[in-house]
Amino acid sequence: MIRKDLLLLFTALTIGFTASAQSPLRRHINFDSNWKFSLGHAGNAERDFNYGLETAFSKSGSANNTCIEPRFNDNTWQDIQLPHDWAVGLPFQYSKKGDLEGKGYKPVGGGFPENSIGWYRKSFDVARADSGNRFVIQLDGVYRDSKVWVNGYYVGSNFSGYTAASYDITDVLQFDKPNVLVVRADATQNEGWFYEGAGIYRHVWLNVFNNLHIASDGGVFVHTSDKGNDATVTIETTVKNDNIAAANATVYTVITNREGKTLAQSKPQPLSLATYESKTLTQALTLTQPQRWSLENPYLYRAVAIVQSNGKTIDSVKVRFGVRTIVMDKDKGLFLNGKNIKVQGVCCHQDHAGVGVALPDYVQYYRIALLKEMGTNAYRTSHNPPTPELLDACDSLGMIVMDEARLLNSGSEYETQLRSLILRDRNHPSIFIWSIGNEEFQTQYTNIGKRIAEHQLIIQKELDPSRTSTYAANMPNVYYGVNQVIPVRGFNYNLGGIDGYHKDHPEQPVIGTEVASTVTTRGVYVKDTINGYVPDYDSTYPAWASTAEIWWKLAAVRPWFMGGFAWTGFDYRGEPTPYSWPNINSHFGIMDVCGFPKNVYYYYQSWWTDKDVLNIAPHWNWSGKEGQPILVWINTNAENVELFLNGKSLGKKDMPVNGHLRWSVNYEPGTLEAVAYKKGKKITSKVETTDVPKRIVLTPSKTTLQPDGEDAVVVNVSVVDSKGRTVPVAGDMIHFSLDGHADIIGVGNGDPSCHEPDKCLPGAWQRSLFNGHAQLIIKAGNKPGAVVLKATGNGLESATLTF
Known part of the structure; x- marks a missing residue:
């Protein structure tokens, strides 16, 4: 069972986009919502919105008669929220075209041009009060070979399906009127020999900051070293000047604990930068008897690099770090x-x-x-x-x-x-x-x-x-x-x-x-x-x-x-x-x-x-195999184990270090029980022959969702018999309905040969159990209120969960 205390350490992101003069100095704005999506076509330009027929690169800002054009009507496109993997929604298909085995038999890649190009469009506004800042679009991961346009202007590309890419879009933005961001993802070529998905499958951000700013890519580097019982924290801060004139700045660093209390602060250090110049300053601070980051106590400090100019703070970046050797x-x-x-x-x-x-x-x-x-x-x-x-x-x-x-x-x-x-x-x-x-x-x-x-x-x-x-x-x-x-x-x-x-x-x-x-x-x-x-x-x-x-x-x-x-x-x-x-x-x-x-x-x-x-393996539901030998496998860290079938001892064995134990047991229905001793402590475990499934059980990983459009919960599904025992061989089809501001975004059951869809039509979510288990994932909406999940199955008592 998963430890809830570990998951409670995670707080969902709650960043929203407020483009106004009163916003913080540096903004890292989540851009996951309100996207439009459509498949294109890798082999037919007309079905790829004329990409390849019209000249998208001959003149800046000129991409007429394509979906790159800001005025393009995308009303018929699908409404989606990122992260988005369009390949997972494709049907499973056996084919010798391309490496479908490596793709999990999803028909995507060079052999399937109709499924291998994805177009994304997003409209957004920026207030005129924010003009004078720098604006950078950050895509954490697009699979694959992505090209990016803003307002029809091509701003860059990235062929990697795993490396993030950022594009400065300051020069092509419009203020107080809609801007259009367009991304084309081309998944015809693969990088791996395993399932890689397709589309904008990681977050997208809009970063807004001053022209005199801490560098976007690794601009603050924090590393530590031991100093007896204390630790030296070295902070390397790279500052970049994107103004059209030289600029002066002062840089200093503050270290806080995770509650925000200041523990150390460097002296301000002056810096002069020519136009488009970058410089790196190194500052060292001492933490007295710090908490060490470890597997058991992963304590995280914060280092805040601060840039000032003309007596005002104009940029800051906060970095979480740990002290460890x-x-x-x-x-x-x-x-x-x-x-x-x-x-x-x-x-x-x-x-x-x-x-x-x-x-x-x-x-x-x-x-x-x-x-x-x-x-x-x-x-x-x-x-x-x-x-x-x-x-x-x-x-x-x-x-x-x-x-x-x-x-x-x-x-x-x-x-x-x-x-x-x-x-x-x-x-x-x-x-x-x-x-x-x-x-x-x-x-x-x-x-x-x-x-x-x-x-x-x-x-x-x-x-x-x-x-x-x-x-x-x-x-x-x-x-x-x-x-x-x-x-x-x-x-x-x-x-x-x-x-x-x-x-x-x-x-x-x-x-x-x-x-x-x-x-x-x-x-x-x-x-x-x-x-x-x-x-x-x-x-x-x-x-x-x-x-x-x-x-x-x-x-x-x-x-x-x-x-x-x-x-x-x-x-x-x-x-x-x-x-x-x-x-x-x-x-x-x-x-x-x-x-x-x-x-x-x-x-x-x-x-x-x-x-x-x-742990005893296997389960003890073997109807039709009465009297036949069943291989029983025991995993334990106890010193010895005695196995019992319906109260009769089948022998006691010592557990070899880093090993396991085996018995061959002739099957008869009932209870197979193991009794073990570990450092003098008695431990027991059993598997039982169950009756037929009677009731659905829903087990959520948590019961509260943040109404931020990003949070999620995992719900595991099983069935129990009339005595409340999980039925380990159940394969029932379970149907799901959800009321409230949230969505089911995927279902699974762990069956490596199951070809049921991962994504179902609205109102038709379902998944069969595989050896007693299935799973669904729910993603939160943007409004507070109760979210109610109901699960039903033929001949089964239903189950309801309220978040």
């Missing part, structure tokens, strides 16, 4: 604040059931809290820059992060992406290491790979000397190419060669950048090649990988091995293994795409936490 010792592993910790990590892609890659911020926190509950302490952003809110969640909840670049490439585009990643993310205390790439099998062995890595490492040290880097190499005991220059050797699998590598290269710290890769289907315990299911035991894995137990037993006893990142924390769309269609998502997750635990979850929880864990 990271040491990677070649012999003893990882140390956080002097405490030795083993990396108990997971790799994750960024999609979730029902919403694709367009996750509400709350769901980021929800997912990190689920991982924390399992005992996870580290997260790898495989294989791309994450959304900023994911890192905010890791900062707030206490999770260290390996932040990964999309590609090992030193060309100008990719150098810009790496710089953008580091500048954007380097203030996050959760990040303990950068990853410059993943499994570049054509490059990693070569001298070219070595030179690219050296180039990228120089950039990393230039922008963030406080950290180091690794590279996720799927190579055994090999020391050439990238491995010759990477500071921390990352192992993707190939753990059979890890002892030899450490012996041969004892000066290089070692971490498992990608390990395990067990494939399981939640709640399925018999191999099913028709539906593409694999048993929910830690027993099946591809040839290149291993079980959870194999890798963890190896990591746990080697002090120099820092630990690693299991593949993966959650199932994800695409890359189905070992089967393809009808599978539409992977089986690698320790949890399914909804976040419902699989059996292997309890293996990790047993050895990654000190919780009282005693």
Whole structure:
């Protein structure tokens, strides 16, 4: 069960757009609402609103007869709110055109031109009283190859589907009359081999600030170092002058605790800047006996950089930061604040059931809290820059992060992406290491790979000397190419060669950048090649990988091995293994795409936490198999376990450290119970044969929503029998209705072969249970009041929730 105290740390964003002279000096205005959307066409210009027929680039501001034109009538377009992933709403489709397997069988990409271009339009006003400021549009993530126009003027492009882009639109704005922002997203080309979505799937912002201002991209860099019991906080502030004349300024910095109390303040430092010049000032402050940011107490301070001119404050930027030390010792592993910790990590892609890659911020926190509950302490952003809110969640909840670049490439585009990643993310205390790439099998062995890595490492040290880097190499005991220059050797699998590598290269710290890769289907315990299911035991894995137990037993006893990142924390769309269609998502997750635990979850929880864990698998509903042997798998961190069937002992066994226990039990209906002892404490667990489903149960992750148009809640759905016991094999279709100012935005059930829609028509939301569970996500509206969710099913007692 998810800990509610972790989620209570998250406060939803409540920023609104008020363009007036009385607004704050610097505004970061959420631009997610009131967009219009339409699909275009990658192969037919007429169906792409004449883009390619008319000349959109021949004259500034001239894009006649296209949807770029401000006067274009978009009344027939769909009303949407960001974040938005149009691919998740497409039907599942089997096809050999394009890499649909990697896309989760969503018909998007080069083979489907009718589904691969998306157009977005938004109208907005700016008050004349705000003229004289600078205005910058910030797009945190568009998949993919985006082009941006304001009032018909082309302002820029970004081919990356993961790197944020900002565009100064000051010169083309209109005051006291409508402005039109247009974005074209082209998803015909993919960057990964996994589901990547399509569209403006992260937030869009309008940033408003003075012409003399703190630089937008990484303009404040905060890093800390130990000074005995105290800490030195170094703040590097970059100020830019976008005035048409030289300007003078004064810069100082204030550090506060999280309640806003001032703890330290620097002296004002003068600065003179020529037109369009930037300069960086460094200021150092001392914090006396600070609270250290840690996994258990992720305390965040605030550093506020302030710019004054002519005696008035004209700009300020607030940055959350943590005081902590990271040491990677070649012999003893990882140390956080002097405490030795083993990396108990997971790799994750960024999609979730029902919403694709367009996750509400709350769901980021929800997912990190689920991982924390399992005992996870580290997260790898495989294989791309994450959304900023994911890192905010890791900062707030206490999770260290390996932040990964999309590609090992030193060309100008990719150098810009790496710089953008580091500048954007380097203030996050959760990040303990950068990853410059993943499994570049054509490059990693070569001298070219070595030179690219050296180039990228120089950039990393230039922008963030406080950290180091690794590279996720799927190579055994090999020391050439990238491995010759990477500071921390990352192992993707190939753990059979890890002892030899450490012996041969004892000066290089070692971490498992990608390990395990067990494939399981939640709640399925018999191999099913028709539906593409694999048993929910830690027993099946591809040839290149291993079980959870194999890798963890190896990591746990080697002090120099820092630990690693299991593949993966959650199932994800695409890359189905070992089967393809009808599978539409992977089986690698320790949890399914909804976040419902699989059996292997309890293996990790047993050895990654000190919780009282005693889990029995499978369920005990096996009608038709009476008298036949059932494999029973026990995960626990107790010293011993005795198993009982209907009160009769089936024997007592000692639990091997970092292992599990098995029994073969001839099935008879009733109760299978485990009794264990942990440090003298008795722990019990049982599974029972249930009756048929009788009543629907709705379990929300919280019961209050902020009426801000951004907040969300996850509601898990199950059914119970007449005795209130969850029915683990139920597959009932559940129908949902919602009253009030909120919307259902997605449904799922964790079934890797379910082709029911993630997005339903208004008034027709439904989802079948898969092995007893389903899920829906509700997003808040902009008005206060009660929101009522009702769930119904054929022959079932309904359930109602009020938020």
